[in-house]
Amino acid sequence: MRRLLPVLLLLLAACGGSSGTHDAPPAAAPGGCPTSVRLTGVPASTVDTGGRLVPQEPPTSAVVCRYAPAAGGARSDLAVERPLTGGLDRLAADLQLAPAGPGAAVCADAGSAPVTPYLLRLTYPDGVVVVRADDDPAGCPGTRTDTVTSAQGRGDVLAASASAGTWTVPPLPDADQRCVPDRTGR
Secondary structure (H helix, E strand, O other), X not given: OOOXXXXXXXXXXXXXXXXXXXXXOXXXXXXXXXXXXEOOXXXXXXXXXXXXXXXXXXXXXXXXXXXXXXXXXXXXEEEEEEEOOOOHHHHHHXXXXXXXXXXXXXXXXXXXOOEEEEXXXXXXXXXXXXXXXXXXXXXXXXXXXXXXXXXXXXXXXXHHHHHHOOOOOOOOOOHHHOOOOOOOOO
C-alpha cells in the first residue's frame, strides 16, 4: 500500500484533484474565439468599459465568433471565426447601448428553441472586451458583456458583420425610423 500511495497521489494531481465533473475552460481558436460556449455565459473582459458595453474609443481589432445553434443551456461549438477588416471606427458608437435598468426583463438563454450565439471579441491596447448577442428566433433581445447588459439586441448586427467581414449595421426597416440612435443614418 505504501508504494501505491505516491502513484495514486500522482494520478489524482494529473486529473485535477477531483472526481467531479467540472468543465475545463474552452480552448481558443487562432483569432481568440473560444472553441465552444455555454448558452448562459459570456467570457470575461479585461478592459474597464466604464459601465458601458464597450469603451468609447475604437478597438484595434475585432473578431466575430458564430456558434452552432443550440437550445436549453447546452454547449455550442464554434462554427465561424471572422476577423473584421473595416468599420471599426463606427463600432464603438453603434454599441453605445443603454444598460438595462434595475428589474428590466432581459431574456434568459435557457429556452427550448435553438438560438445562434455570437461573440464579438474586441482588442484594445490594454486588453479585451467580449460582447455577446444571440440570433434568437423567439425575438428575445439582449446584448451583454460579463458585467453590463442591455435590453437591446444586436444579434442581427453580429450576423451581418460575420457574413461581410466588416462592421455592418443592417439597413433600417423603413424610412420613418431615421432617428433610431443605434443605427447609421442618424
